[in-house]
Each structure stands twice: as C-alpha cells, then as structure tokens.
Amino acid sequence: MNEPTHRIGFVQFTPVLGALDFNIERLLDLVRLRVEPADLLVLPEMALTGYAFRDKEELGRITTAENTRKTLDTAARLSDLFGGAAIVVGYPEPAGDGAFYNSCMLVGPDGLLGNYRKTHLFGAEKDLFLPGDTGFAVFSVRDLTVGMMICFDWFFPESARTLALRGAEIIAHPTNLVMPYCQRAMFTRALENSVYTITANRCGTEMHQKELRFTGESVIYGPRGNILASAPKTEDHVAVIDIDIHRARNKNLNARNHIYDDRVPDLYDL
Amino acid sequence: MNEPTHRIGFVQFTPVLGALDFNIERLLDLVRLRVEPADLLVLPEMALTGYAFRDKEELGRITTAENTRKTLDTAARLSDLFGGAAIVVGYPEPAGDGAFYNSCMLVGPDGLLGNYRKTHLFGAEKDLFLPGDTGFAVFSVRDLTVGMMICFDWFFPESARTLALRGAEIIAHPTNLVMPYCQRAMFTRALENSVYTITANRCGTEMHQKELRFTGESVIYGPRGNILASAPKTEDHVAVIDIDIHRARNKNLNARNHIYDDRVPDLYDL
Numbered sequence: 001m002n003e004p005t006h007r008i009g010f011v012q013f014t015p016v017l018g019a020l021d022f023n024i025e026r027l028l029d030l031v032r033l034r035v036e037p038a039d040l041l042v043l044p045e046m047a048l049t050g051y052a053f054r055d056k057e058e059l060g061r062i063t064t065a066e067n068t069r070k071t072l073d074t075a076a077r078l079s080d081l082f083g084g085a086a087i088v089v090g091y092p093e094p095a096g097d098g099a100f101y102n103s104c105m106l107v108g109p110d111g112l113l114g115n116y117r118k119t120h121l122f123g124a125e126k127d128l129f130l131p132g133d134t135g136f137a138v139f140s141v142r143d144l145t146v147g148m149m150i151c152f153d154w155f156f157p158e159s160a161r162t163l164a165l166r167g168a169e170i171i172a173h174p175t176n177l178v179m180p181y182c183q184r185a186m187f188t189r190a191l192e193n194s195v196y197t198i199t200a201n202r203c204g205t206e207m208h209q210k211e212l213r214f215t216g217e218s219v220i221y222g223p224r225g226n227i228l229a230s231a232p233k234t235e236d237h238v239a240v241i242d243i244d245i246h247r248a249r250n251k252n253l254n255a256r257n258h259i260y261d262d263r264v265p266d267l268y269d270l
Numbered sequence: 271m272n273e274p275t276h277r278i279g280f281v282q283f284t285p286v287l288g289a290l291d292f293n294i295e296r297l298l299d300l301v302r303l304r305v306e307p308a309d310l311l312v313l314p315e316m317a318l319t320g321y322a323f324r325d326k327e328e329l330g331r332i333t334t335a336e337n338t339r340k341t342l343d344t345a346a347r348l349s350d351l352f353g354g355a356a357i358v359v360g361y362p363e364p365a366g367d368g369a370f371y372n373s374c375m376l377v378g379p380d381g382l383l384g385n386y387r388k389t390h391l392f393g394a395e396k397d398l399f400l401p402g403d404t405g406f407a408v409f410s411v412r413d414l415t416v417g418m419m420i421c422f423d424w425f426f427p428e429s430a431r432t433l434a435l436r437g438a439e440i441i442a443h444p445t446n447l448v449m450p451y452c453q454r455a456m457f458t459r460a461l462e463n464s465v466y467t468i469t470a471n472r473c474g475t476e477m478h479q480k481e482l483r484f485t486g487e488s489v490i491y492g493p494r495g496n497i498l499a500s501a502p503k504t505e506d507h508v509a510v511i512d513i514d515i516h517r518a519r520n521k522n523l524n525a526r527n528h529i530y531d532d533r534v535p536d537l538y539d540l
Binding site for chain 2 (some may be wrong): 122157158257265
C-alpha cells in the first residue's frame with residue numbers, strides 16, 4: 001500500500017429480535033473499547049431490530065417513528081465515537097399504509113446523508129417489504145463516493161456494477177446472510193468493479209418457519225479482490241482498517257486495459 | 271445429482287508457439303487414451319497455435335487458410351473420438367487485409383456449428399487483433415444451449431450475463447490465463463447465472479516482451495458454484511464429467527427467488 005488515505009470498517013453484531021433498546025445498549029458496549037477515527041463504518045441489515053419478523057403486524061409494532069429516530073440517534077452517536085465517520089445501518093423503513101421497506105441509512109455527524117431501499121428482496125421478505133424504489137444512488141462522504149446495497153442485492157451483478165459505474169469507490173453492504181455464497185462471491189464484485197466492498201453481516205439464529213442461521217464472516221475486499229479484514233463465523237466483531245482510496249479510483253487493470261472503457265455495451269443485452 | 275443427462279469436459283493443453291502440426295500430434299496423443307462419449311468438450315484459447323505472436327507479421331504467417339482448415343479438421347476428429355461431442359477450440363481467425371480476430375469455433379461431427387470473436391481483448395492483443403464483432407450468441411448442441419466467451423471476457427460480468435439471458439445453459443470458456451483471478455471468479459459467474467461453466471486453460475510459458483506464465487487449473491463449475499472438475503497448475507489434463515442439465519435450466523434459487531425474474535432492469539444503469 002501507498003500511504004493510507006482513509007479508514008473504513010464494519011461492526012458484525014447479533015441483535016435480539018424486537019429488542020431495540022437492549023440491542024442499542026449491547027452494540028454500544030461492543031464498540032466502546034474499540035473506537036478509533038474512521039471515515040466509514042458499516043453495520044448489518046436490520047442491525048438493531050433483528051430480521052425474522054413473523055408478519056407485517058409484528059414488523060409494524062417495531063417500525064415506529066420513535067424506533068426510527070432511535071436508530072438515527074444511535075448511528076449519530078456511533079459517528080461521534082468513530083471520529084465523525086459516516087455510518088451505514090440497516091433498518092425497517094415505514095412506507096405508510098402499513099407498508100415497509102428493507103432499508104439502510106447513511107448517517108454523518110450532522111444527521112442523515114442518504115437512504116437506500118433494498119432492490120432485490122430475498123425469500124419471505126417479499127411478504128413483508130415493498131421492493132426498493134430508490135435504485136443504486138451514490139453519496140459523498142468527505143471526499144469519498146459511497147454506494148449502498150443490501151444483502152441479496154449482491155447476487156445480481158447489476159447492483160454493484162450500477163453503483164460502480166455511477167462513481168462508487170466503496171460499496172457499503174449490510175447483510176443478514178443465510179446462504180453460503182456471498183462472502184466468497186464478493187471477491188468478484190470488488191475485482192470486476194475495482195472498488196472496496198464492506199460486507200457487514202450478523203451471527204446467531206432466528207426462527208421464521210424454519211431456523212435461519214446467519215453466517216457471520218463479515219469481510220472487506222480491496223479493488224483487486226484482496227481480503228483486508230474478516231470476522232469470525234459466530235462472534236460479534238469490530239474491524240477498522242487503513243485503505244488507499246487511489247487504488248479504487250484507478251480503473252486501469254494494466255497499461256492496456258481500463259475496466260470501464262473496455263466495456264462494449266452495444267454487445268451486451270441486459 | 272439426479273440422473274446425469276449429459277457429459278461435458280475440457281482439454282488443458284500446452285501448445286508450442288507456431289508449431290501447428292506438432293501441436294495437433296501431441297494433442298491427439300494426449301486425448302487418445304482418455305476418449306469417452308461426451309456432448310461438449312472445450313479446448314483453450316489459441317489451442318493449436320500458441321499465443322504470444324511477436325507481431326502481426328508472425329501472426330499472419332501462422333493464420334493461413336490451410337492452418338484454419340487443419341484446426342477445423344482436428345476439431346472434427348476430436349468430435350469423432352468423443353462420440354460426436356461438440357468441440358470448442360480457440361484459434362486466430364483471418365479477417366482479411368492482414369487483420370485478425372481472436373476467435374473460437376464450435377465444431378460438431380458434421381463441421382462448423384458456430385464461431386465467436388473475442389469481445390474484450392487483453393493487453394498486447396490490442397496490437398494484433400480486431401475487437402470481436404459477433405457478440406455473445408448462443409448455439410444449439412444436441413438439446414443443449416451453449417454460449418462461448420474467451421479468456422478476459424470473464425472479467426466483465428456482462429459477457430456471461432448476456433449469454434445466460436439469451437439462454438446459454440453452459441458457457442464454454444477457452445482461456446490463456448496469466449492473471450491469478452479467473453479460476454476463482456468463475457464461481458460467481460456460474461452462480462449468478464445458474465449455468466455450468468467450462469474454463470479450459472493452458473499451461474507453460476511464452477515470451478512476449480516479458481515472460482507470460484499460463485496458470486493451468488482449468489475448472490468446471492456447476493450452477494450453484496460447486497467445482498465439478500479441475501486440472502493441475504502445470505500439467506496437461508483431460509476431464510469429462512456427468513452433469514444434470516436440469517440444474518442449469520432451473521433458475522429458481524429457492525421457492526421465492528427466480529434469478530432472472532427478480533432482476534429489476536429499470537434500476538440498472540449498464
């Protein structure tokens with residue numbers, strides 16, 4: 001690495017379903033001894049509420065205006081703790097009329113910087129959430145350009161590709177992974193787009209029809225697919241690492257190949 | 271696996287640059303003791319000519335009409351040996367006026383079934399070849415639908431995606447790999463498209479400005495990213511395996527997620 005330019009990280013964290021206040025306490029306990037200045041810190045999907053809502057009624061009881069405010073306040077507090085870092089945290093977003101999005105918010109020291117609504121819903125999420133309508137927007141965090149996608153979005157190469165082509169240098173990726181594929185496949189997402197990826201996963205189990213076992217192993221990849229940080233399978237974990245953002249800004253794979261300019265959209269049918 | 275429906279494979283083979291007749295002899299020697307009925311067999315990029323042509327003049331001396339005919343004849347002979355299997359083999363294709371494509375032909379027992387011209391040229395190939403103009407067409411091989419892409423095409427998710435969306439159930443992928451990434455990333459290409467992928471690589475070294483070291487490790491992935499066959503780093507190798515093509519035809523990742531129908535093209539910007 002050349003001189004590091006930024007610091008990015010994740011919190012792997014296991015919430016208890018529906019116990020927002022309890023989860024916030026435990027999250028703050030977890031990070032308190034490991035705080036350090038950072039630019040961007042990513043938390044899991046549904047990081048403070050848990051995931052396996054039985055139905056829309058249960059989801060609605062948890063998705064109150066007060067709880068959304070508490071999520072925002074917790075993110076702002078984390079931002080303070082981590083030297084003004086931007087925080088990405090997954091949460092259930094009320095859409096009005098008893099409808100909800102599976103969303104993540106991007107929060108800076110002065111409050112909300114951006115919001116993303118999950119595009120590709122997984123499994124039983126289709127019974128609970130509306131498909132996201134925000135699309136894959138990018139946001140400025142200090143001098144960084146950050147994109148967000150949530151969990152199953154990773155499966156579709158179009159998600160990370162769209163973010164990267166719109167300028168994302170870092171993809172913040174809150175997850176609640178239950179399939180065994182993603183942590184390995186993010187190698188390809190980072191490499192093919194020459195970006196940093198931060199997959200922040202959770203551990204533990206929840207019941208929804210059957211047991212959901214979340215797979216931990218949160219991981220940060222560099223623009224050449226190198227693993228820069230990873231977490232255990234079953235323990236909560238905080239990681240903050242140095243990166244050189246110029247590595248993501250350089251889209252020259254070698255002297256003759258530029259990974260965006262070499263694309264031939266006329267021959268693609270997508 | 272349910273009952274196998276088809277047999278697919280690769281030949282990992284190391285040609286000597288420019289020595290077409292010698293390479294054909296050695297190739298036939300290599301496969302002779304391992305022939306078995308198959309449906310599709312993939313050979314490397316530039317499998318019979320070698321790769322590191324010094325310049326267009328040298329490339330032109332090798333890319334004669336007679337040598338193209340010998341390549342076709344060799345593929346037809348392999349097809350006979352492997353029970354009428356379709357053969358994919360990389361070769362330099364004359365484009366007229368001293369120009370060339372980096373191509374692969376698809377050859378059945380009755381002759382040429384299809385041709386693909388490499389879309390994404392790698393490094394110094396840009397001095398030797400025209401960018402391919404065929405695009406990512408798919409072809410019928412018995413009751414299979416086969417797509418072709420060559421080497422560096424893998425880097426761009428759009429290549430395999432276009433083939434798969436057009437119906438490819440198997441992606442035939444002749445390569446001359448020198449970077450360390452592809453064999454690992456094809457996990458993602460197979461999984462994200464729910465297809466079989468056959469990456470047929472070569473071994474050995476050639477000189478072009480600097481030494482090119484080809485990385486072997488040809489690999490077949492199944493539709494869930496499982497490795498079904500792989501070859502050593504430095505030795506030639508023949509592999510033919512059973513597959514159940516229904517696994518690639520089923521695009522349901524689970525009861526609620528269909529990997530094509532779940533796409534949201536309106537939110538992609540590609």
